Amino acid sequence: MAKIVLKNVKKQYGKKDAAAMEDVSLVVGEGEFLVLLGPSGCGKTTLLRILAGLEDPTAGEIWFDDRLVNEEPPDLRSVGMVFQNYALYPHMTVFENMAFGLRARGVPKQVIKQTVHDMVALLGLEGVTDHRPKQLSGGQRQRVALGRALVRDPELFLMDEPLSNLDANLREQMRMELARIHGQLKVTTVYVTHDQSEALTLADRIVVMNGGHVKQVGTPGEIYTSPADTFVAGFVGSPGMNLWKLEWEETEDGISLGDGALLLPRSFLPVLATLPRTVIVGIRPEHLELSFGKTDVKVVCRAEFFENLGSHTQLHAGLVTSGADYVNTDSPRLVARLDSDAFIDAGERVTLTAPASAINLFDAETGIRVQTDGASYFDQTDRWALT
Ligand SMILES: Nc1ncnc2c1ncn2[C@@H]1O[C@H](COP(=O)(O)OP(=O)(O)OP(=O)(O)O)[C@@H](O)[C@H]1O
Ligand SMILES: [Mg+2]
Incomplete structure (x- = not known):
């Protein structure tokens, strides 16, 4: 688990484009659950992709503990990711989906078995390890996607609107699951949503963004009772x-x-x-x-x-x-x-x-x-x- 520091990070996709994100400085504490909240187009996904190494920042520095990772490719960063359309491999079972990343890294078979077994237990997927994704409910699929990202024991866990495909009841249930899983694993997490009730219930701290800028960083209580400006209010x-x-x-x-x-x-x-x-x-x-x-x-x-x-x-x-x-x-x-x-x-x-x-x-x-x-x-x- 790492402490993540962003210093004056900027992203401009094309030379003529307006900056998608500008002057973003943030600290994500070790083991913290940080939620990025903001309207569509404010730069949330851009920020996650920069953390994952999928996009290069136009300016600024990104630190994982004492490592400057600007030049580090995604596979060296030890980042687990779950996106909104968490495509599972359709031809693989739940077990194989979760084991895939570990196999690709040459982790010994016995270790893979044990690691996946533990994750399956943590996620309550015991009965379905032999099932393929199409035999699962939406919530189960979502859990497999979480498990697949988490078995690699990432330094940083990134989630981009992971619950937005689920219906309201399931979303609430998975929200509680996420809180429980985070409570047990304590992986440093950056979670993107534009659903503020999700942000208020899950976050240690919330980062409110608008138009590519950070408007406020604070605990849910601070953001709610003392909004920094009229946008946040x-x-x-x-x-x-x-x-x-x-x-x-x-x-x-x-x-x-x-x-x-x-x-x-x-x-x-x-x-x-x-x-x-x-x-x-x-x-x-x-x-x-x-x-x-x-x-x-x-x-x-x-x-x-x-x-x-x-x-x-x-x-x-x-x-x-x-x-x-x-x-x-x-x-x-x-x-x-x-x-x-x-x-x-x-x-x-x-x-x-x-x-x-x-x-x-x-x-x-x-x-x-x-x-x-x-x-x-x-x-x-x-x-x-x-x-
Ligand atoms: N690959 C790209 N090339 C050019 N512009 C992009 C690219 N990706 C994103 N943008 C622009 O950057 C800005 C921020 O986009 P981003 O996807 O980060 O927003 P978001 O906050 O994740 O929005 P949403 O809630 O809709 O997912 C938008 O204006 C978008 O059009
Ligand atoms: Mg997005």
């Missing part, structure tokens, strides 16, 4: 954070934003005073609630429609800004996750509340998070330090 969470660009002013009742659409307590004044009049305010849908009485934060909206999701109801509404009493398609959108017994009529004017701790502030120009002490998120020392 909107991308993580389903639905993502409500983000409203509003002007603030001090009033008798506290701090009013969007002419009374949002009311914040006066304790926000020192932070807001460091910012321009226009800011972006973020609140997660689950932090908004229907409650009465005195609260920290008030949000005024007009209900539009509801989604009944069984355990809760999702209210979709327009923020009532500019002191106006109506909302239109230009009004900032609001989504609130309410108890399923919440009773509101479409068209009704509703006041929602939230705790002050639920408020996120972002710079309206750059989209970057503003800390509650007014510091920029990126002023903090070396958050993503290469150590």
Whole structure:
């Protein structure tokens, strides 16, 4: 198992192409499960292929422990890989599929037998070692693909959306399997997904990418509660954070934003005073609630429609800004996750509340998070330090 370090890695496929990935610096700790999360085309597969040695970086360095591997061909890197279309060899049995890589390396027969036997047990494939891929379920095939990559005892294990071919139930089950297998083998892993619930449940740390750039690196908790910018805030969470660009002013009742659409307590004044009049305010849908009485934060909206999701109801509404009493398609959108017994009529004017701790502030120009002490998120020392 290795510690992996990337330093200012860039990939540009053709001279005229825009860079697929740029200025990516990362550390994957020994035994860590790191998840790359981001929208389609953001460079996730590119990064994996560079780690595997299947693509050369245009610039930058890749280290496996104290080895600079830029020039090292894929077969010397001791990397196990599982891709979305994990093609198994159709004419080989489960055992042969898993033994293939070891045989190719001339590992002694007895060792192969024992290694595959152990992996079969770990993956719960005991009954099907003589079966060919077409006789297996999707989940079993996926397990064989994992086993085939893992029997080689790789320094680094790479997975590119390995569960995306499975149906929702199986995907959830395999997710738990992956967590269990990682818990036992502790192989350094980089796992690509654009499914954020997969990322939040599996990752030790998540790397959020967009447009070829790393936007944030952090534990699932950090990414969720303190998104580095409005992209991460909107991308993580389903639905993502409500983000409203509003002007603030001090009033008798506290701090009013969007002419009374949002009311914040006066304790926000020192932070807001460091910012321009226009800011972006973020609140997660689950932090908004229907409650009465005195609260920290008030949000005024007009209900539009509801989604009944069984355990809760999702209210979709327009923020009532500019002191106006109506909302239109230009009004900032609001989504609130309410108890399923919440009773509101479409068209009704509703006041929602939230705790002050639920408020996120972002710079309206750059989209970057503003800390509650007014510091920029990126002023903090070396958050993503290469150590
Ligand atoms: N071989 C290639 N030649 C030229 N451009 C490429 C090549 N492979 C990828 N790209 C481009 O690089 C960018 C990143 O692609 P990449 O496959 O890494 O994205 P991704 O994050 O894995 O997306 P997805 O979630 O859709 O798999 C895209 O703009 C893509 O078009
Ligand atoms: Mg991809």
